[in-house]
Amino acid sequence: MAQEIYQAIVDGILVGGVYALMAVGLTLIFGVLDIINIAQGVLVILGAYLSYSLETRLHVDLFLGLLITVPAMFVIGVAIQWAFIRRLRGRERTSMTLLVTYAVALIIEGILYEIYGPNPKQLNASYVQSSVHLFGFYLSYIYLYGFALALVLIAAIYALLYRTGFGRSVRATMQDETSARLIGIDVNRVAAVTFGVGVAVTAAGGMMFGATNAFNPNSGYDLISRLLAIIILGGLGSIGGALAASVFMLTLESLVTIWSPEWAIVVFYAALVVVLVIRPTGFFGRQPVRAQ
Amino acid sequence: MSTVTSAARVRSAVTRRRAAATAGLLVLAVAALVFPLVFPSPVVTNYAVYALIFVAVVSAWNMFSGFSGYISLGQAVFFGSGAYAVGIAAKDWHITGTGVFALLPLAAAVGAVIAVPFGLVALRVRRHTFIVVTIAVFFIFQLMAFNLNSFTGGTIGMSAPFLPWSPTTFNDRFYYITLACAVGAVVVAVLIRRSRSGLQLRAIRDDEDRARGLGVRAMRVKLTVFVLSAAITGLVGGVWFLYLTQVLPQSGFDPLFDLSLVLMAFLGGLGTISGPIIGALIIEPGQLYLTIKYTNGYLSEILLGALFLVIVLFVPRGIVPTAGEQLRRLRSRGHPAVPPATAPAQEASDTPAREASR
Numbered sequence: 001m002a003q004e005i006y007q008a009i010v011d012g013i014l015v016g017g018v019y020a021l022m023a024v025g026l027t028l029i030f031g032v033l034d035i036i037n038i039a040q041g042v043l044v045i046l047g048a049y050l051s052y053s054l055e056t057r058l059h060v061d062l063f064l065g066l067l068i069t070v071p072a073m074f075v076i077g078v079a080i081q082w083a084f085i086r087r088l089r090g091r092e093r094t095s096m097t098l099l100v101t102y103a104v105a106l107i108i109e110g111i112l113y114e115i116y117g118p119n120p121k122q123l124n125a126s127y128v129q130s131s132v133h134l135f136g137f138y139l140s141y142i143y144l145y146g147f148a149l150a151l152v153l154i155a156a157i158y159a160l161l162y163r164t165g166f167g168r169s170v171r172a173t174m175q176d177e178t179s180a181r182l183i184g185i186d187v188n189r190v191a192a193v194t195f196g197v198g199v200a201v202t203a204a205g206g207m208m209f210g211a212t213n214a215f216n217p218n219s220g221y222d223l224i225s226r227l228l229a230i231i232i233l234g235g236l237g238s239i240g241g242a243l244a245a246s247v248f249m250l251t252l253e254s255l256v257t258i259w260s261p262e263w264a265i266v267v268f269y270a271a272l273v274v275v276l277v278i279r280p281t282g283f284f285g286r287q288p289v290r291a292q
Numbered sequence: 293m294s295t296v297t298s299a300a301r302v303r304s305a306v307t308r309r310r311a312a313a314t315a316g317l318l319v320l321a322v323a324a325l326v327f328p329l330v331f332p333s334p335v336v337t338n339y340a341v342y343a344l345i346f347v348a349v350v351s352a353w354n355m356f357s358g359f360s361g362y363i364s365l366g367q368a369v370f371f372g373s374g375a376y377a378v379g380i381a382a383k384d385w386h387i388t389g390t391g392v393f394a395l396l397p398l399a400a401a402v403g404a405v406i407a408v409p410f411g412l413v414a415l416r417v418r419r420h421t422f423i424v425v426t427i428a429v430f431f432i433f434q435l436m437a438f439n440l441n442s443f444t445g446g447t448i449g450m451s452a453p454f455l456p457w458s459p460t461t462f463n464d465r466f467y468y469i470t471l472a473c474a475v476g477a478v479v480v481a482v483l484i485r486r487s488r489s490g491l492q493l494r495a496i497r498d499d500e501d502r503a504r505g506l507g508v509r510a511m512r513v514k515l516t517v518f519v520l521s522a523a524i525t526g527l528v529g530g531v532w533f534l535y536l537t538q539v540l541p542q543s544g545f546d547p548l549f550d551l552s553l554v555l556m557a558f559l560g561g562l563g564t565i566s567g568p569i570i571g572a573l574i575i576e577p578g579q580l581y582l583t584i585k586y587t588n589g590y591l592s593e594i595l596l597g598a599l600f601l602v603i604v605l606f607v608p609r610g611i612v613p614t615a616g617e618q619l620r621r622l623r624s625r626g627h628p629a630v631p632p633a634t635a636p637a638q639e640a641s642d643t644p645a646r647e648a649s650r
Binding site (some may be wrong): 030036084088090092094095096099100102103104105106107109110111113114129153158225228229232236262263265266269270271272276277280282 | 363413416417419420421423424425427428429431432435436438439466547551554555558562590591593594596597598599600603604605608609
């Protein structure tokens with residue numbers, strides 16, 4: 001029993017790392033653009049399908065394929081921001097961006113259905129099936145590699161945000177868009193690149209998700225609702241919060257799965273509700289904005 | 293002297309406008325009542341029944357979310373719960389035949405009872421967080437419907453008791469039932485909009501902190517209307533279940549349902565009375581047509597998504613407010629210099645409005 005619990009905690013942390021990567025993209029987009037990107041879930045699935053096509057058609061290794069899929073997803077992200085989100089202004093912007101990103105999700109989902117059909121797919125590689133016995137735990141190679149990849153990419157995003165001039169512009173925009181504009185930051189460029197980066201990480205997240213789960217075009221909804229719960233729990237716009245909340249939520253889910261797999265996901269959402277009752281801004285959230 | 297005559301003229305213009313509005317409503321009412329007689333085909337009435345169900349639900353959604361600006365994506369919680377309440381009660385209490393309609397108040401009560409704790413948690417947070425909390429609650433309910441097998445029937449769902457109505461009149465009867473629901477929901481929405489609570493909700497939408505500073509008991513007002521909206525939605529969910537004779541976890545608690553409501557309200561005009569109705573009458577039949585025509589569902593999904601984008605990018609404030617503005621621009625043509633507050637300007641601006649409402 002104790003062994004089972006330890007194993008569940010280790011699994012939760014490893015999977016949590018991958019969710020953290022996807023959640024960081026989402027919370028970064030929220031922080032800079034003040035929108036919730038509902039399409040993030042289906043973009044992860046799109047990333048998984050890109051890896052799938054590279055693997056089955058061109059026999060490109062999953063991790064190597066990221067060199068192609070990450071830039072591709074970045075371009076898609078910038079294009080979505082430029083074509084649809086840039087134009088939205090006014091009082092109902094919150095709900096309008098929600099509708100627009102949802103519409104984008106619907107269109108991408110429909111296209112994926114047209115191309116790949118509804119049958120579930122899974123990514124395959126030699127390291128997907130095998131596992132290693134380490135410190136008394138059975139650890140699947142794909143989870144270990146994925147966790148390492150997630151750490152590297154999160155570190156890269158961290159470095160981009162805190163060690164570069166561009167990162168300073170991003171953080172300034174997150175704090176106060178008007179002031180950032182006033183001191184000469186090109187807020188539109190910051191928004192476009194941030195959206196691109198936030199979407200680019202879904203290529204890696206999607207590859208990991210596709211290697212560890214069977215997926216079809218519809219899988220995006222389950223994913224986006226989890227990611228939303230995570231970033232709200234962590235505090236919207238807080239990158240550290242997204243990391244902490246991912247590991248916390250996935251570990252919790254992994255623990256509950258020992259007793260009841262069906263109720264694990266309910267506990268996931270219930271945890272969100274309970275935390276919000278105690279602390280409406282989440283773990284690391286800023287104070288709520290004054291105006292509606 | 294001129295003030296007196298123009299005041300009288302304005303008054304008579306207002307009376308005429310009201311008469312025109314009443315006449316318009318009467319024509320609409322007669323048209324709605326004779327609709328199944330003119331189009332007796334069950335294919336057509338099926339469209340009408342679904343459209344009316346959505347008119348009722350979107351009006352209920354709008355009376356809370358549209359007026360207060362708290363965009364909820366959890367309305368399906370009440371819709372599905374109402375459907376399940378009727379199904380479970382009919383099964384457990386062995387109610388058959390038309391007696392099941394007596395369970396509709398129960399469906400409304402279940403919606404209201406669920407809305408109280410839901411509202412107490414969700415209405416503490418605003419904007420994005422509120423939206424996400426409503427999504428989370430929605431998924432909790434969908435998962436409960438899937439997992440509480442003995443209670444909800446799990447993936448098999450619930451079936452409604454057989455209604456002893458012949459197939460030729462089945463749709464017609466439901467047409468009038470859903471019409472009554474739709475009219476009831478719209479009337480409640482109008483009453484709320486005109487009431488003190490309606491004003492307070494709109495004050496909350498504009499600036500909640502200021503409204504509270506001015507003495508609006510925000511939580512109480514929000515929760516009251518939220519619960520009322522939930523009760524209506526629960527009842528309509530019960531009717532929908534009896535019409536469809538079946539509810540599944542993914543059809544009773546359908547994420548597309550919530551998004552359709554938001555889209556309908558946005559297309560017509562969020563927070564207006566007629567806007568969401570127009571939106572529902574356009575979108576629901578369109579959606580139904582696409583699903584029936586392209587049975588694989590993928591193309592209809594892409595088209596629906598494209599429609600979303602077109603609406604949000606080109607009619608961002610909705611048909612009714614945009615049309616209103618166009619009308620006002622038309623009216624003021626030729627009288628650009630007249631300040632709007634003076635009586636002659638009002639009179640001048642009344643004429644096209646009267647023509648428009650005919």
